[in-house]
Structure formats: C-alpha cells, structure tokens
Amino acid sequence: MLAKVLLILLGTSVILPSRIEGPHVESEKAPSASDGDVYDPKSQAPEEKPSSEEIKPTATDTQDRLGKMPTATFILDSLFNNYDYKLRPGIGEKPTVVTVEISVNTLGPISILDMEYSIDITFCQTWYDERLRYDGSFESFVLNGNMVSQLWVPDTFFRNSKRTHEHSMTMPNQMVRIHKDGKVLYTIRMTIDVGCSLHMLKFPMDSHSCPLSFSSFSYPENEIIYKWDNFTLEINGNNSWKLFQFDFIGVTNTTETIATIAGDFVVLTLFFNVSRRFGFVAFQNYVPSSVTTMISWISFWIKRDSAPARTSLGITSVLTMTTLGTFSRKNFPRVSYVTALDFYIAICFVFCFCALMEFAVLNFLTYNRANPRGSPKLRHV
Structure with missing residues (x-):
C-alpha cells in the first residue's frame, strides 16, 4: 500500500x-x-509626430494673411507707434477745424434764486488728424474712454459753467471713433450747471434765453476754429425735462470771436428759449391778493356805527397784503428793480389801505358835524 x-x-x-x-x-x-x-513593438518603428516649430506658419504665410484682412491690433499699434498726443493736427501749417454737435438729454430745472440752470448733454466733436490714416478692410475703430488719453483732443471748456460733472458709471461715458481717412469723433456725456442771467422786469409774464457758451481754453483762432455741424441739435423728447414753471420755445445759436489777453478765441453759444407758465404764479399770488382786496371792500356795506367791525376788517386786509408781498419775494432773487408782480401787489395794498382810510375819514367828518367846535357841551342834571 x-x-x-x-x-x-x-x-x-x-x-x-x-x-x-x-x-x-x-x-x-x-x-x-x-x-x-x-x-x-520593437520590430516596428514609431510614427514621428511633427514638432511645434513645424506647426507654426512661416513669415510668408503671416504676411499673406495680414495683406488680406489686417487685424485691429496690428493697425492700432502702427497708428500709435510714432503718435504724439501733445501736438495738435496740422501744427504749424493750418488751424484745426473742430465740428460740434450737441444732443440734449435733460434740460432743467431752472433756479430763479441762484440764476442758473442744469443741463445733461452728449457733446460730440469731430476733426481730422492725418496721423491716424490707415489702409485696411476696417472702415472705423470704436475705442472706449481708456484710449482718450492716448489721443489729441480739443481742450474745450464751457465759459459760463459753474459746475461740471462727467458721468463715469459703470465706465467713463466717453467714446472715440477713428475712421480710415483720419476723421476722429470724440463723444462725452456730462451734466453742467450753467449760469443764466434772468431779467425779471415782466415777471411772471417773462421769457428768457439761457446761454451755453464754449470755446477752446488755450488755442486761439489761428490754431483752432469751432463751427456747428449745420447747427444740428438733437433733443431727446423721450426724457422728461425738468422745466416745471417754464415752457420750451426753441433754440438759437451764435458764433463770435472774443478778444482776450491770450488772443482771439472762437466762441460758440447756444441759447435755450423758455417762457414762464402763468398758472403757478396766478394761484400763488394773483388770486389771494385779488380776493383780499375785494374782501376789504365789504367794509363799505357795513354801517358806520359799527366801528370795531370795519376797523378790524381794514387792518386785517392791510396785514394780509403785507404778508403776500413778503411771501412773493421769498423765492425771488434780490434785485433792485420792481417787477410786474410787485407792481400788482402794491396796487392791491393801496386799495386795502384806502378802504381802511375811507372809514377813518368818514368817521372823523361825521363826528365833527355832530359836535361842532364852537358849540357848548350840554350838561345833564
């Protein structure tokens, strides 16, 4: 086993x-x-992959592509390569012609007390710069506000402005458009508080022309010439204008040359014509003063024996007219001349005062007739 x-x-x-x-x-x-x-695997040789240097196009292929459709970066780099933004176009040869166009977004309010108005505009300026000409398939380039510092732009300022605010949300509201023929369009949006000298002689039946004047700050007439673009003024009617007490009539423009110590400057002025609405002032001043004057006339129907009633009514009417006259000047500039409203309130005040004086004179004459000066006084025993 x-x-x-x-x-x-x-x-x-x-x-x-x-x-x-x-x-x-x-x-x-x-x-x-x-x-x-x-x-x-050892017996078969591996396929060779092309290296990264062989994939890159040659210089000839790159030039062919650029010749057919030049890139924006290549054109802009060539434009700003030798560009000097400190010098104006055509310096030493001819003056630069700047064409101006304004688009009004909002007009108002108009402050009577400060004699100024506020306006929100889109300000467009156009000029030709031969240094910015280029050849290519692009008709124009639109650049944002960051590129403005690399270009020469006119030093335009508003001569009668008190405060100026440039909009910068969410980016600076500026735009530059460069055309292939060297034409440059510069657009900026701003809000300006402009002084307006109001002549209130005919208040409240007055009309005013509020100017907006601008020119170059440092370039005289022989270097920069401003002109209107066929006086093109775009008014944005979709936005509600803050005129309140005024009605917009129209707009006019002027072009003049002002002589200063620094030289002769071309000044363009835009006038906004407005007329006052009568309804607000009528309900605030004319109606109360007229009613107060008519109330003072009620004393003519009161018996002359009721002296306290007629006296109190007359004094109340005079004090009311004094208050209305002071109230009408509360929101009014301190001018030395008399306006149409002041003249009307003064007439109403005179009527109220005359109604009070009428009773005083009537009472005095009646008392003298009843008690003559030479008559002895009667004594009751």
Missing part, C-alpha cells in the same frame, strides 16, 4: 512541471514561426 502511494506522488511531481513550462516555450517559439502575423 505504501509503495502505491509513493508511485502516485512521484508521477504527479513529473507531470506538473511539464504543464507549467509548456506555455513559456510556446511563447518563445511563436514569433519565429510567422513574422508577419504577430505585432512586435
């Missing part, structure tokens, strides 16, 4: 190594059997 078990173990040890070594032998011999049917 023991001999049989030893024979079985011996046979098993002989069979197992042969099965394990079989596959290794076949794998080593398999490639030599057929070279074409088996993939060998």
